[in-house]
Amino acid sequence: MTVFxxxxxxxLTFGPHAVYYSATPLSEYDTIGTSVKAAIVYLGTTxxxxxxxxxxxxxxxxxxxDPYQELLKALIGFIDVAGxxxxxxxLIHRNISQNHKFQAVGLGWAFADSVLHRLAxxxxxxxxxxxxxxxxxxxxxxxxxxxxxxxxxxxGSLMWLRKNKPKTLIPIIYACAGVxxxxxxITSYLRRALGWHPPKVVAFELAxxxxxxxxxxxxxxxxxxxxx
Amino acid sequence: MAGRWRGGGGGGEVVGSIYSVLALVLxxxxxxxxxxxxTAVDVxxxxxxxxxxxxxxxxxxxxxxHAGAAPFAPGADLSRTVVILPVRELNLTxxxxxxxxxxxxxxxxxxxxxxxxxxxxxxxxxxxxxLLRSLLSELEQLLxxxxxxYPVYFAYEDDKINAVLADVxxxxxxxxxATATTGGYKLVVSTPEPRKAxxxxxxxxxxxxxxxxxxxxxxxxTIAVVASYDTFGAAPALSVGSDSNGSGVVALLEIARLxxxxxxxxxxxxxxxxxxxxTSGGPYNYNGxxxxxxxxxxxxxxxxxxxxxxxSVGSWxxxxxxxxxxxxxxxxxxxxxxxxxxxxxxLGVTVGIKHKKINISNPRVAWxxxxxxxxxxxxxxxxxxxxxxxxxxxxxxxYDTRHIVDETAIHRSIKLVAESLARHIYGCEGKNxxxxxxxxxxxxxxxxxxxxxxLLSRTPRVAPFLSKNDPIISAxxxxxxxxxxxxxxxxxxxxxxxxxxxxxxxTLNIYQVASVTFDLLLLLALGSYLILLxxxxxxxxxxxxxxxxxxxxxxxxxxxxx
Numbered sequence: 001m002t003v004f005x006x007x008x009x010x011x012l013t014f015g016p017h018a019v020y021y022s023a024t025p026l027s028e029y030d031t032i033g034t035s036v037k038a039a040i041v042y043l044g045t046t047x048x049x050x051x052x053x054x055x056x057x058x059x060x061x062x063x064x065x066d067p068y069q070e071l072l073k074a075l076i077g078f079i080d081v082a083g084x085x086x087x088x089x090x091l092i093h094r095n096i097s098q099n100h101k102f103q104a105v106g107l108g109w110a111f112a113d114s115v116l117h118r119l120a121x122x123x124x125x126x127x128x129x130x131x132x133x134x135x136x137x138x139x140x141x142x143x144x145x146x147x148x149x150x151x152x153x154x155x156g157s158l159m160w161l162r163k164n165k166p167k168t169l170i171p172i173i174y175a176c177a178g179v180x181x182x183x184x185x186i187t188s189y190l191r192r193a194l195g196w197h198p199p200k201v202v203a204f205e206l207a208x209x210x211x212x213x214x215x216x217x218x219x220x221x222x223x224x225x226x227x228x
Numbered sequence: 229m230a231g232r233w234r235g236g237g238g239g240g241e242v243v244g245s246i247y248s249v250l251a252l253v254l255x256x257x258x259x260x261x262x263x264x265x266x267t268a269v270d271v272x273x274x275x276x277x278x279x280x281x282x283x284x285x286x287x288x289x290x291x292x293x294h295a296g297a298a299p300f301a302p303g304a305d306l307s308r309t310v311v312i313l314p315v316r317e318l319n320l321t322x323x324x325x326x327x328x329x330x331x332x333x334x335x336x337x338x339x340x341x342x343x344x345x346x347x348x349x350x351x352x353x354x355x356x357x358x359l360l361r362s363l364l365s366e367l368e369q370l371l372x373x374x375x376x377x378y379p380v381y382f383a384y385e386d387d388k389i390n391a392v393l394a395d396v397x398x399x400x401x402x403x404x405x406a407t408a409t410t411g412g413y414k415l416v417v418s419t420p421e422p423r424k425a426x427x428x429x430x431x432x433x434x435x436x437x438x439x440x441x442x443x444x445x446x447x448x449x450t451i452a453v454v455a456s457y458d459t460f461g462a463a464p465a466l467s468v469g470s471d472s473n474g475s476g477v478v479a480l481l482e483i484a485r486l487x488x489x490x491x492x493x494x495x496x497x498x499x500x501x502x503x504x505x506x507t508s509g510g511p512y513n514y515n516g517x518x519x520x521x522x523x524x525x526x527x528x529x530x531x532x533x534x535x536x537x538x539x540s541v542g543s544w545x546x547x548x549x550x551x552x553x554x555x556x557x558x559x560x561x562x563x564x565x566x567x568x569x570x571x572x573x574x575l576g577v578t579v580g581i582k583h584k585k586i587n588i589s590n591p592r593v594a595w596x597x598x599x600x601x602x603x604x605x606x607x608x609x610x611x612x613x614x615x616x617x618x619x620x621x622x623x624x625x626x627y628d629t630r631h632i633v634d635e636t637a638i639h640r641s642i643k644l645v646a647e648s649l650a651r652h653i654y655g656c657e658g659k660n661x662x663x664x665x666x667x668x669x670x671x672x673x674x675x676x677x678x679x680x681x682x683l684l685s686r687t688p689r690v691a692p693f694l695s696k697n698d699p700i701i702s703a704x705x706x707x708x709x710x711x712x713x714x715x716x717x718x719x720x721x722x723x724x725x726x727x728x729x730x731x732x733x734x735t736l737n738i739y740q741v742a743s744v745t746f747d748l749l750l751l752l753a754l755g756s757y758l759i760l761l762x763x764x765x766x767x768x769x770x771x772x773x774x775x776x777x778x779x780x781x782x783x784x785x786x787x788x789x790x
Contacts, residue, residue: 004747008754015758023765115250129414129739136750 005135006126012139013118016146017111024103031100035108038087042112045083052076074185081156081181084109088156098161106153110146118142137202144202147209151216152180158223165223173219180212267388267738271337272463274371274380275690276422276729285372286380289731291417293334295738297396298322307332310415312393314339314385320366327374336380337415337736338367339393340466344629345384357632364627368462372620379417381736382463382626392738414739422729428692429719430458430508430516433705435484435712437491437502450501450528451649452535452607455480456510456517456596457684457704458691459624465733467688469624470633473510474684475542478677479642480504481707486646486670488711490663498653503532504712506704508691511623512726513593516691519720521603534564535607536649537596540622541641542633542681544612548572548579548641551609551616553586553601560606567648567657568610574647574660575640584616592619610645612637630685635678642672680707692728 021027021035056072087105096104118138126135155177158165165173187205190196196204274286296309298319313323315338326333343357344364371380383389392413399412439448455476461467468474484504490496509516521529541548550568552561565581572579586598593599594616600607613622643664650656650663664670687700694701696719709715766775 004744004751005742008747008750011751011754011758015754016761019758019762020765023762024769129416129737129741131740131742 002127002129005131006122009122009126009135009139012136013114013122013142014111016143017107017114020107020146026100026104026107029096029100031096031104034091034096034101034104035111037091038105038108039112041083041087041091042109043116045079045086046116048083049076049079052079070185070189073188074182077184078181081152081177084153084156085160088153089160098157101161102153102157103150106150107146109153110142110149113145113149114142134198137198140202141205144205144209147213148180148183148205151209151213152177154216154220155180158220162223169219169222176212176215176219180216183208183212267392269383269386269389269736269738270733271381271383271417271736272465272733273422273731274376274382274462275460275464275732278727280725283375285729286376286378288335288377288379289417289419289422289734291335291379291381291415291736293415294741295337295392295396295413295415297393297400306334308334310335310337312337312339312396314341314393315364315367316341316360316385318363318367320363320370323367324370327370327376333378335378335415336376338380338382339385339389340364340382340626341385344627344631361627361632365621365625368625368627369621371462381417381734382466383736389738412741414741416737416739417734418737419731419734422731425692425728425730427721428726428728429696429721430519430691431694431696431701432508432516432520432718432720433457433506433701433708433715434520434718435504435708435715437484437487437504437712439491439499439501440494440497442499447527447531448499448501449533450503450531451653452503452505452532452600452605453480453483453538453645453649454505454507454517454535454596455538456507456514457689458508458510458516458694459628459689460511460620461623461625461628461690463626463732464690464693465688466626467624467628467690468630468685469628469689470630470681470685471542471628472540472622472624473538474624474681475540475633475638475641476538477506477684477704478638478680479538479541479645480506481680481704481711482642482672482677483646483649484708484711485676486642486664486672487649489670490650498650500533500653501531502649502712504708506708507596508694509720509722510596511620512691512722513591513619514596514599515723516720517596517599518593518602520718521599521605523718529603529605532600532605534560535597535600535605536564536645537600537607537609538641538645539596539609539611540613541610542612542638544634544637544641546577547612547614548577548644549611549614550579550581551595551597551611552581552583552607553595553598554583554606556581556583558606561608564606564608564648567652568644570657571644571647571651574662575644577640577644579610579644580614582614594618610641624689630682633681633685635674635681638677638681639672639674642677646672690732692722692726693730693732 021032026035053073053076056076057069084105087109088102118141122135122138125132155173158173159177183205186208187201190204191198191201273289276283276285276287278284291310293308293310295312296306297312300306300311311333313336318338341360344360396413441448456473457477459467459469459472461469484502487502491498491502505517505520507514507516507520509519550565552558552565554561556562556565561581565579568579584594586593586601588602593602595609595611597607597609617623646664647662651659651661654663656663662668664672666672683703684700689700696717701717705715705717763775766778
């Protein structure tokens, strides 16, 4: 029964990535290589991030919210953006359209994130006899994260790859990208400083990621228009 | 999907290596032992023993069932339910019926109130404590004399377990009892099958205070002070026996200390040898006492003028009993009794005398002095109990904890015994001389008594589970050797009638589990979510026609991709 539960949670956590890949044209254009490379870049970025965190952050004695430390953490979180920049611009991909490139990178990025952060707790925790909602929430969180990463990758591709975009939209794009990049810090703030309960936090994450995805989509579509 | 992934052209090798790394990590993680219970509680198993080959007590140790709490619907099948019973609200007749009708249970978890472990404040509680005490002793007698083919555990009530109990009750009240399909709590004790303890040993400890050998006499008479120190109870790991017979042991140690001070100077050394014996095997017809006496040679045995056995002297108010097996008219008995009652009068307490004949053919030995009487040594037992206990009764069970023992009662007992012995030794009978007067250098030391009582009340002392050099045995030996000479340990094995099984305590893990139906529903919900997501993505990125085509001719898409 508990293996069953683990299976359920694993489906919830990793299923959407696979579905996204197979349902969208990504699978048709065989962009798995790009995703894997993005995942490897993610690994490297995470390593750098870990080193930075270990160097600059104190070990918190309690679970309280220290604004200075959190600010530092948010700044270190921007290393993610640098990693994403590298993945989007510097990697030599097979000749795929920008449209698919950002999706493949975002997907690989989100998948690597899920595997790295959620697989081990899931394996250890969800197979236990004890039932908690934690792993179901974690799965939903993984979904939100996928949407978030795709949006960020989309905005990234707008920022760095597309040359002829409407000038009026540029500040909006940068602002949205900033919001997306600080999203992990915002949720951490909600969770720790305001003491929100997991259901609330997860609902917020889901809602915010959907809103951001919608905005990014609109921006992307708006930038697409003149080029057509 | 995985097949499609692996077919991913250039990235194929990379994916393959990632898979192997993942597999390795998974194998490593799978080896990690899972110990993530929400609640872990220390539990103490009901004793499991065989008496002349007949099985008694809880016969199993491993537990893995759902929790349930009373009241149950009549005729409910509880063979896969762990029944949680708080002793505070225990209906003994319900349990008795259940046990006598031999209905199967998944297991039994009895919750002991914290009161019996800690001293309860307030006067109005003392009546409750008295009720609880009698309830616990009844429960104990009930449980140790039946054969229960399921695991029975004791645990102390605490917030965690009370919350679980309340939750279980709420669940039971709203619906049917918890089973695998309705969730609830699962209680798990993973412990190996209990094994028969191989040749349990009992250890007697003895020490001498030799008297002053004067001219002309070659052998001095001996007075023995004896107390049995081991216990027996429903839960061996909880049988600390503060009163039975921790109080006797404390009294013996203090008497040894007092006389060692007197005997340290030749001026005050009496013309009697004092023999101190801490015997084991008390609950089993004083088996250890018998072996101890048998190890004496004839001359020593004959030199014993009389022996005073101390048994449960820690919670009496005004009356102690001198149990004897020779008629009170016997001259030696009369002499001992008079010396006791004289001191008792001065202390303002009464000592009564009870005569119980011994029946040599009956294997039951109710008092320790009866073992002495069987080898024709004059002996008495001083006890607060007025009637002889049955086998395995009043041997330091569940309720017999520190808080029922009254320190002042022990003081008075010590004074009574020490004073009457000293008057006999120094021949001051009839004279109003207090040798161990309060505030003198020979007064009873309250902190010494208290510290030993506290130590004994923390230490379960069921003989079969004490090793030969158990810390408590070493401590008793060391303490006795501080005050007396020629301290030595005698290791014996318990006579064949009893055999015991190990695993007396364990850790109970309480898991809140989800039902299978919940997981099935979750799977359904997730499946439909993924299908919806898939359809949505296909429609938004490729159009509805593609989705329909996909179902009509699945291989066409692959052909297109190639």
